[in-house]
Amino acid sequence: MDKLLITGGCALQGCVRASGAKNAALPILAATLLADGPVTLTNVPRLRDISTTMALLGRMGASLTQEAADRIRVEPRALTSFIAPYELVKTMRASILVLGPLVARYGEADVSLPGGCAIGARPVNLHIEGLRALGAEVSVDSGYIRARAKRLRGARLFMELVSVTGTENLMMAAALADGETLIENAAREPEVVDLAQLLIAMGARIEGAGTDQIHIQGVERLGGAEYRVMPDRIETGTFLVGAAMTGGKVRVEETRPDCLDAVLQKLREAGAEITTGPDWIELDMRGRRPKAVDIHTAPHPAFPTDMQAQFCALNAVAEGVGVVAETIFENRFMHVPELQRMGADIRVEGNLAVCHGVSGLTAAPVMATDLRASAGLVLAGLVASGETLIDRIYHLDRGYETMEAKLLTLGAHIERISGGNGTLTP
Numbered sequence: 001m002d003k004l005l006i007t008g009g010c011a012l013q014g015c016v017r018a019s020g021a022k023n024a025a026l027p028i029l030a031a032t033l034l035a036d037g038p039v040t041l042t043n044v045p046r047l048r049d050i051s052t053t054m055a056l057l058g059r060m061g062a063s064l065t066q067e068a069a070d071r072i073r074v075e076p077r078a079l080t081s082f083i084a085p086y087e088l089v090k091t092m093r094a095s096i097l098v099l100g101p102l103v104a105r106y107g108e109a110d111v112s113l114p115g116g117c118a119i120g121a122r123p124v125n126l127h128i129e130g131l132r133a134l135g136a137e138v139s140v141d142s143g144y145i146r147a148r149a150k151r152l153r154g155a156r157l158f159m160e161l162v163s164v165t166g167t168e169n170l171m172m173a174a175a176l177a178d179g180e181t182l183i184e185n186a187a188r189e190p191e192v193v194d195l196a197q198l199l200i201a202m203g204a205r206i207e208g209a210g211t212d213q214i215h216i217q218g219v220e221r222l223g224g225a226e227y228r229v230m231p232d233r234i235e236t237g238t239f240l241v242g243a244a245m246t247g248g249k250v251r252v253e254e255t256r257p258d259c260l261d262a263v264l265q266k267l268r269e270a271g272a273e274i275t276t277g278p279d280w281i282e283l284d285m286r287g288r289r290p291k292a293v294d295i296h297t298a299p300h301p302a303f304p305t306d307m308q309a310q311f312c313a314l315n316a317v318a319e320g321v322g323v324v325a326e327t328i329f330e331n332r333f334m335h336v337p338e339l340q341r342m343g344a345d346i347r348v349e350g351n352l353a354v355c356h357g358v359s360g361l362t363a364a365p366v367m368a369t370d371l372r373a374s375a376g377l378v379l380a381g382l383v384a385s386g387e388t389l390i391d392r393i394y395h396l397d398r399g400y401e402t403m404e405a406k407l408l409t410l411g412a413h414i415e416r417i418s419g420g421n422g423t424l425t426p
């Protein structure tokens with residue numbers, strides 16, 4: 001297994017470009033199954049989860065062409081199978097996003113139950129209940145969700161909990177249903193809006209994406225399209241937190257400042273000077289130590305849970321006490337014991353992490369447990385004195401495109417040690 005070796009103590013300085021958003025590209029790739037023509041996507045990030053999704057679509061019979069580093073053409077018309085097998089779904093829960101499109105376009109889908117993951121049980125009851133409300137026959141047996149429908153019928157769907165992929169799955173299903181669907185208490189994340197815009201480019205009739213009420217007027221067919229995936233707001237926020245923690249100055253380009261209000265507000269509270277333009281954000285910490293901030297994760301536009309681990313790392317070295325409340329997932333503090341190994345003074349009490357900032361962390365061998373926890377550990381390694389070795393960074397590779405290369409351009413001392421033969425690779 002690859003590891004990352006980070007020598008702390010350098011302030012991040014310079015410019016990086018945000019990659020395409022993983023959590024927009026995944027539902028958008030699934031949505032290509034709805035089309036009866038080719039869909040070309042640009043700004044698709046090169047990530048493990050993306051290649052897993054491409055493998056899944058390929059297994060079903062779609063033909064995918066990587067036309068350039070960030071450009072993928074999907075030809076979905078020759079599907080031969082409507083199964084998302086366990087061996088693929090267990091490596092990436094977001095595979096469940098093929099459920100809605102398959103039932104809507106082909107009338108059948110057998111998708112392995114994703115099962116839980118490190119951060120929580122992550123049930124998919126809302127996806128199943130929503131499809132049933134749209135008229136699908138859905139049974140769950142021997143670890144698979146089996147859904148069948150002649151044609152889905154529009155319905156009024158109330159989401160008991162705000163669910164990002166739940167909203168996305170049902171919006172995709174409703175796009176080809178007969179009649180009108182209203183999704184109430186819909187997720188408002190920018191990635192939901194990005195998916196809606198792709199669907200509209202394919203001919204879908206959708207209004208209200210980005211609000212908690214999405215209206216979908218089902219259509220008979222959806223055509224091909226060309227679409228550019230939005231930039232990754234969580235990758236953007238991760239680099240900005242790195243600049244704040246190291247006292248540096250970083251500009252993230254080709255990103256979307258309008259998607260990060262809650263995060264930028266907390267960075268300003270931590271003492272960062274932030275300026276923004278139409279597609280860039282610059283954070284200047286002027287060598288100062290960050291001030292601790294209180295965080296309360298909640299659905300967009302509130303503070304994103306995917307930035308929680310990064311702010312635990314910031315609070316670990318900040319001045320003062322910061323209380324982090326995680327309200328979305330029941331087990332998303334696994335980065336805390338690893339930060340404690342580096343000298344962080346953080347106490348977890350239920351869904352709260354109470355962080356007493358320390359003047360400095362010390363390097364230690366640590367282990368990544370999930371995607372965003374691993375990002376938090378990388379940030380901690382950037383400020384720790386000595387060499388931090390992070391194991392199991394395949395978690396990081398799932399959601400961050402060439403993170404070490406981008407950090408190297410910002411002046412970090414970081415190198416990947418390949419798990420195979422232990423050699424150092426820049």
Ligand code: EPZ
Binds near residue numbers: 094122164306329
């Ligand atoms: C999406 O996961 C993201 N993944 C997650 O990002 C993100 O953390 C999460 O939304 C919250 O913003 C993708 O978009 C691929 P939810 P999702 O359904 O859709 C409960 C990352 O690091 N729930 O919004 O799976 C659930 O247990 C990943 O990039 C049900 O109870 O999350 C959770 O407590 C991690 N039943 C809450 O709702 C359901 O049927 C929100 O989950 C569905 C969800």
